Amino acid sequence: MRITVGCDLGEFKRYYKKLALDKEWQGTFGFTEERDTSWERVLAKNPSQLLVWRKNDEIIGHAIWHETSTDEHREGDPRDREDREILRKLCGGKKDNIVELHEIWLRKEHRGRGYGKKFFAFFEDFIRNKGYDSIVYYADHPAAISICRKRGWKEDFLANEKWHVFCLLLSTD
Secondary structure (H helix, E strand, O other), X not given: OEEEEOOOHHHHHHHHHHHHHOOOOOOOOOXXXXXXXXXXXXXXXXXXXXXXXXXXXXXXXXXXXXXEOOOEEEOOEEOOHHHHHHHHHHOOOOOOOEEEEEEEEEOHHHOOOOHHHHHHHHHHHHHHHOOOOEEEEEEOOHHHHHHHHHOOOEEEEEOOOOEEEEEEEOOOO
């Protein structure tokens, strides 16, 4: 398994639409037409916000990230009070220069092989090398929660949304 930064958006779109038809994806937080339009627009501007996991040149998983702040999820999309307070606490009071790991997906038949651990190590170094201060990640999947805890990410719980909120501080400045 190898992780690459960016890929052909046509190839990714075919993979992503295939996930939408798959039973392993249905009923989970993920694909909707609104999100399809959203990621397509974002990734067309900055393909490095897409990371794909490949095995034998086939996409077997992906992650999408974006810049964020403790006040806004994205431009013009303010966070609610509980979310802002949790992020300010977890991010050590820093408001900006933060990345949100927005979406992670690994095909079911490739899970349980340590790929998630490898991805998190890759992603942390990748974002650190880009000069960001922190990474935030909202998780509800037990494997993702376990990886974040084992890697020492700070944790809280967003009760109104029922998500675990994780933050990894990358710099101490």
